[in-house]
Amino acid sequence: xxLIRDETGTQTLIGYELDVGDPAGARCRLDLDDRHLNRQGxxxxxxxxxxxxxxxxxxxxLTVDATGRHPFTTLSLTVNYLSPGRPGPVEATGRVTGGGxxxxxxxxxxxxxxGTLIATxxxxxxxxxxxx
Amino acid sequence: xxLIRDETGTQTLIGYELDVGDPAGARCRLDLDDRHLNRQGxxxxxxxxxxxxxxxxxxxxLTVDATGRHPFTTLSLTVNYLSPGRPGPVEATGRVTGGGxxxxxxxxxxxxxxGTLIATxxxxxxxxxxxx
Amino acid sequence: xxLIRDETGTQTLIGYELDVGDPAGARCRLDLDDRHLNRQGxxxxxxxxxxxxxxxxxxxxLTVDATGRHPFTTLSLTVNYLSPGRPGPVEATGRVTGGGxxxxxxxxxxxxxxGTLIATxxxxxxxxxxxx
Amino acid sequence: xxLIRDETGTQTLIGYELDVGDPAGARCRLDLDDRHLNRQGxxxxxxxxxxxxxxxxxxxxLTVDATGRHPFTTLSLTVNYLSPGRPGPVEATGRVTGGGxxxxxxxxxxxxxxGTLIATxxxxxxxxxxxx
Numbered sequence: 396x397x398l399i400r401d402e403t404g405t406q407t408l409i410g411y412e413l414d415v416g417d418p419a420g421a422r423c424r425l426d427l428d429d430r431h432l433n434r435q436g437x438x439x440x441x442x443x444x445x446x447x448x449x450x451x452x453x454x455x456x457l458t459v460d461a462t463g464r465h466p467f468t469t470l471s472l473t474v475n476y477l478s479p480g481r482p483g484p485v486e487a488t489g490r491v492t493g494g495g496x497x498x499x500x501x502x503x504x505x506x507x508x509x510g511t512l513i514a515t516x517x518x519x520x521x522x523x524x525x526x527x
Numbered sequence: 528x529x530l531i532r533d534e535t536g537t538q539t540l541i542g543y544e545l546d547v548g549d550p551a552g553a554r555c556r557l558d559l560d561d562r563h564l565n566r567q568g569x570x571x572x573x574x575x576x577x578x579x580x581x582x583x584x585x586x587x588x589l590t591v592d593a594t595g596r597h598p599f600t601t602l603s604l605t606v607n608y609l610s611p612g613r614p615g616p617v618e619a620t621g622r623v624t625g626g627g628x629x630x631x632x633x634x635x636x637x638x639x640x641x642g643t644l645i646a647t648x649x650x651x652x653x654x655x656x657x658x659x
Numbered sequence: 660x661x662l663i664r665d666e667t668g669t670q671t672l673i674g675y676e677l678d679v680g681d682p683a684g685a686r687c688r689l690d691l692d693d694r695h696l697n698r699q700g701x702x703x704x705x706x707x708x709x710x711x712x713x714x715x716x717x718x719x720x721l722t723v724d725a726t727g728r729h730p731f732t733t734l735s736l737t738v739n740y741l742s743p744g745r746p747g748p749v750e751a752t753g754r755v756t757g758g759g760x761x762x763x764x765x766x767x768x769x770x771x772x773x774g775t776l777i778a779t780x781x782x783x784x785x786x787x788x789x790x791x
Numbered sequence: 792x793x794l795i796r797d798e799t800g801t802q803t804l805i806g807y808e809l810d811v812g813d814p815a816g817a818r819c820r821l822d823l824d825d826r827h828l829n830r831q832g833x834x835x836x837x838x839x840x841x842x843x844x845x846x847x848x849x850x851x852x853l854t855v856d857a858t859g860r861h862p863f864t865t866l867s868l869t870v871n872y873l874s875p876g877r878p879g880p881v882e883a884t885g886r887v888t889g890g891g892x893x894x895x896x897x898x899x900x901x902x903x904x905x906g907t908l909i910a911t912x913x914x915x916x917x918x919x920x921x922x923x
Binding site: 402403404405407408409428429430431432433434435439440441442444445446447448449452464466468469470471472473474475476523525 | 577
């Protein structure tokens with residue numbers, strides 16, 4: 396039903412869920428708990444990047460594969476950290492802003508359930524020749 | 528002796544070790560295994576960002592705290608993915624390139640043990656007022 | 660009435676106009692001609708960055724100064740180049756996405772008159788203590 | 792003898808010189824004067840990006856063309872602004888950090904003559920199919 400769980404080592408380790416049911420863009424959800432926090436008790440910046448990169452890469456996949464699984468390689472990713480990520484459910488979304496057949500520009504947003512922006516991202520992704 | 532292990536939820540979850548023994552820059556080490564890989568069997572881009580961000584933030588801490596623990600907040604992080612991260616030991620390093628008392632520009636490199644560059648990063652970090 | 664022209668050396672050299680009439684975000688306009696093109700006959704990436712940085716910085720100014728002139732320093736700027744900039748009128752816009760009193764996260768878009776995206780940008784800006 | 796001047800509209804407008812005499816990396820030089828300054832009397836961030844992008848793109852060209860002229864398209868450019876650019880001679884340099892046949896990762900540094908870093912940059916560039 397458009398939900399991807401436990402399909403890669405990283406996904407199982409971190410525990411996020413990928414929703415690829417909407418061709419316009421994938422969603423990556425995680426219920427933040429103590430395992431995801433840094434020294435300041437906030438979401439670790441690298442895990443914020445993980446959720447954003449996952450949603451953005453799957454958004455790229457959806458442009459060529461309705462199951463959202465065709466691999467896209469991240470060439471470059473920039474994350475801006477707007478506000479602390481607190482424990483509780485968060486969701487990263489992706490949106491294609493441009494590109495061609497093989498290279499895509501994709502932006503992402505990571506939000507708390509109340510809509511507060513935690514981080515934004517932009518990235519350059521390339522379609523892998525490798526089969527999913 | 529300058530090694531930080533299991534001090535935050537994220538660190539325990541991912542399993543990396545922080546070496547803050549050299550005031551010139553911190554090192555973040557991880558022995559990559561299946562838990563850290565993406566759909567293509569390579570290091571997940573978000574985990575590469577996690578290792579880089581951890582080494583770079585701790586490098587910032589070392590400028591004000593010899594134990595490398597004073598929190599630095601990442602404002603912005605850009606990661607370039609140069610080559611696939613394969614299973615085995617990898618190390619991220621940080622280096623301050625500029626900045627002032629509160630805001631630092633820090634660059635990072637993530638390498639395999641043979642020196643191959645996996646990813647480079649640049650970021651803007653800010654010293655937290657919060658005590659470690 | 661909210662238009663800034665020829666107020667700095669760079670502005671006079673490049674020839675762009677800043678519209679700071681809308682507190683929600685500044686606009687930077689330029690009629691691209693041969694002087695602004697690169698070896699491929701397209702807008703030089705650095706000039707795209709100039710228009711975006713100008714619109715984004717002035718958008719920051721508008722949060723503290725209705726005339727859009729209070730200086731904001733760019734700490735970090737990431738530009739993604741989506742499609743070639745062709746001769747003719749283009750407009751860069753800025754929008755604040757987050758931040759606090761002194762540091763702002765601002766995004767920008769550069770478009771042709773028909774709405775085609777040429778480039779997007781995100782950046783971290785800091786309010787200068789210097790008076791305008 | 793390895794110096795490029797006035798070959799594009801942008802180059803003539805801004806006045807920089809490209810030195811492509813060293814295959815290891817191009818250099819882009821400009822004698823900063825009032826025409827290149829912003830409202831704070833410092834080098835405009837967009838012109839810093841222009842010098843960096845020019846040096847970095849030409850560095851890409853040198854990997855395939857000893858004259859440094861084969862066009863490379865900038866996909867993404869991140870600039871970090873470490874210290875103000877003051878009037879006088881400055882030089883941007885480029886260095887390839889990774890990539891393959893068509894896509895290159897290139898970093899850049901912009902310095903005053905005394906070696907002070909003004910800005911650093913990283914970017915993703917792609918070889919154009921277009922002849923120079």
